[in-house]
Amino acid sequence: MLIPTLKNSSRRCSERGAALITTLMLSALLLTAGGTLILTTSMSATNTVDAAAEMQAYYGAEAGLQAALNVMRGGTLPSPLFVANPAGGVAPENKIDFTKALTNATSNLAGDPTTAGFPKRLSRWLPYNYRPTGVTYNDRVAISPGYNQYLGTAYDVQLSDPDNTNLAVAKPVRIIVKSTGYGPRGARKSLSMMLHANGLNIDVPAALVIRGHDDASTTLTIDLGNSASKTYSGLDNAGLQATRPALAISGHDVATVQAAYASKPGSLTNPKFNVLDLPNDAAPAGTTKVPTPWFLQTADNARAFLAQAETLANSCAAPGSPCPKRGTVLNSLNGTAGTAAAPQFTIVKGNCQLDSGAGLLIVEGTMKFNGPGPNFNGLILVLGGGQLLKQGGGNRDIYGAIMLARFGATGGFLDPTFEYLGGGGASNLQYDSRNILDALVMPGALVLGVAEKSPTAGP
Numbered sequence: 001m002l003i004p005t006l007k008n009s010s011r012r013c014s015e016r017g018a019a020l021i022t023t024l025m026l027s028a029l030l031l032t033a034g035g036t037l038i039l040t041t042s043m044s045a046t047n048t049v050d051a052a053a054e055m056q057a058y059y060g061a062e063a064g065l066q067a068a069l070n071v072m073r074g075g076t077l078p079s080p081l082f083v084a085n086p087a088g089g090v091a092p093e094n095k096i097d098f099t100k101a102l103t104n105a106t107s108n109l110a111g112d113p114t115t116a117g118f119p120k121r122l123s124r125w126l127p128y129n130y131r132p133t134g135v136t137y138n139d140r141v142a143i144s145p146g147y148n149q150y151l152g153t154a155y156d157v158q159l160s161d162p163d164n165t166n167l168a169v170a171k172p173v174r175i176i177v178k179s180t181g182y183g184p185r186g187a188r189k190s191l192s193m194m195l196h197a198n199g200l201n202i203d204v205p206a207a208l209v210i211r212g213h214d215d216a217s218t219t220l221t222i223d224l225g226n227s228a229s230k231t232y233s234g235l236d237n238a239g240l241q242a243t244r245p246a247l248a249i250s251g252h253d254v255a256t257v258q259a260a261y262a263s264k265p266g267s268l269t270n271p272k273f274n275v276l277d278l279p280n281d282a283a284p285a286g287t288t289k290v291p292t293p294w295f296l297q298t299a300d301n302a303r304a305f306l307a308q309a310e311t312l313a314n315s316c317a318a319p320g321s322p323c324p325k326r327g328t329v330l331n332s333l334n335g336t337a338g339t340a341a342a343p344q345f346t347i348v349k350g351n352c353q354l355d356s357g358a359g360l361l362i363v364e365g366t367m368k369f370n371g372p373g374p375n376f377n378g379l380i381l382v383l384g385g386g387q388l389l390k391q392g393g394g395n396r397d398i399y400g401a402i403m404l405a406r407f408g409a410t411g412g413f414l415d416p417t418f419e420y421l422g423g424g425g426a427s428n429l430q431y432d433s434r435n436i437l438d439a440l441v442m443p444g445a446l447v448l449g450v451a452e453k454s455p456t457a458g459p
Helices: 006-011 018-072 251-262 299-315 433-440
Strands: 154-160 174-182 188-198 208-210 221-223 230-233 247-249 273-276 327-330 333-337 344-348 352-363 366-370 376-384 387-391 396-407 417-420 427-431 441-453
Touching: 018 154, 018 174, 018 188, 018 441, 174 441, 188 433, 221 251, 247 251, 251 273, 299 327, 299 344, 299 376, 299 396, 333 344, 352 433, 366 376, 376 433, 387 396, 396 433, 433 441
Parallel strands: 208 247, 208 396, 221 417, 230 427, 247 273, 327 344, 333 352, 344 352, 352 366, 352 376, 366 387, 376 396, 387 417, 396 427
Antiparallel strands: 154 174, 174 188, 188 441
C-alpha cells in the first residue's frame, strides 16, 4: 500500500469542502422537489374539497328546480291552505296555476317582505326552513340536516314572467324558474328553467285548421255553409294577439277551399287562408305558409298526441284533483262539455253531438252540430275520424278554434270532411286567444329548457 506523500496532499487542499457543497446542493434540490410535491398535494386536496362543494351546490340547484316543477304540476298544496278542502278533494283555491305562482299574495307566505320588487318564490308551496342571522324570514330550503351557511346543501327559487303579462287582463303562458343551490364553503350554483302552461304543446295557427291527405293530391270535402251569415274570422275576439288567417290548410287543398268560399263573399275575414308548412305538400305560388302544429306533421305524431292527451285527461279525472281543469274520457257524448265558469278537458273516443261547452274538446270519431247552438268557448280537435258535420238551422258562436285531421290506427293522413250545411241563422267561428289559452292550460307544465347561470353574490 502506498502512503501519499505530503506533496500529493498539498495538491488537494483546494478541494476541501466540495463534498459538503455537493451535498447541500443535492439537499436543496430534494427540498425543492419535496416542497413542490407537498404544495401540489395540498392544492389537489383543496381543489377536491372545492369541487365537492360546487357539486353539492349544483345538486341543490337541481333539487330546487324539481321541487318547483312538482309544485307547478299540482303535486303540492299551499301551506297554509287558502280555504279548507272538501272531503276527499282539493278546493279550486288550493290549486296552483301560473297566475297564482306569479302573484306575490298567492305565491309567497304572508310573512314575506311586501316591498316592491320582492321576488315571487313559492314560499307558500315550498318548505323554506332556514333563516340566516339578521334576516326576518326563512330565505332558503335546507336539504341537509343541521344546515348552515358553511356546511350542507340548500336551495331557493325565484319566479319571473318573461312576457310581462298583465295579470289583471290575461293569463301568463311562460314562467322562468331560477333556482340557486348552496353548498359548503360558500359554494353556489344557479340553474334556470323555462316552463310553458301548454302541457300538450298545442299551437293554433288559424281559427279553422284542416290537415289534408298525405298524398298531396286527394282533396278534402268542404262546405262552409249556404250563406254569408256563416262567418270565419282570424281576428282575435279577445283583442290580445295579432290577426290570424281564418283558415290554415294543406297546399293541395287551396283550389278546393277557394271554390268553397267564392260564392259567399264576406264569409271569411282577411287573410282568408294560409298554407300549412309541410315537406311534401308545397304551398302554391303567391300563398303564405304558417308552421304546422307538431301533432299534424305526421299521422304517427297525431296518434302519439292522442295517447298523451288521454293519459293526461285520466290523471285529472278524479273529483277534486289538483289539475287546473277536470279531465273526462268518454266513449261517446251527446250533450255539453264543460261550461264557461268551469272549462273542461274532454276526450270523446267515439262520436260527439255537442250542445255547448268550454275548454279543450278532443273528438276521435265524427263531430256533429245539430240545430241551434252549440256555443263553445275554447278549442275543438277532431282527430281520427276527421269529420265535422253541422246540420239544421239556428244561431251559434264558437270563440276559439277548430282543428281537423283524419287518420286511422296505421298509415298516414287521409282526406277530412268539414260541412256546415243547411238551415237559417247565423254561425260564427272566431279565433279567441283567451279562450284558447284557457283550454290549453294543462297540468304537467311543459319544460322548454334548462340552463346554468352565474349566481349572484351574497351570503
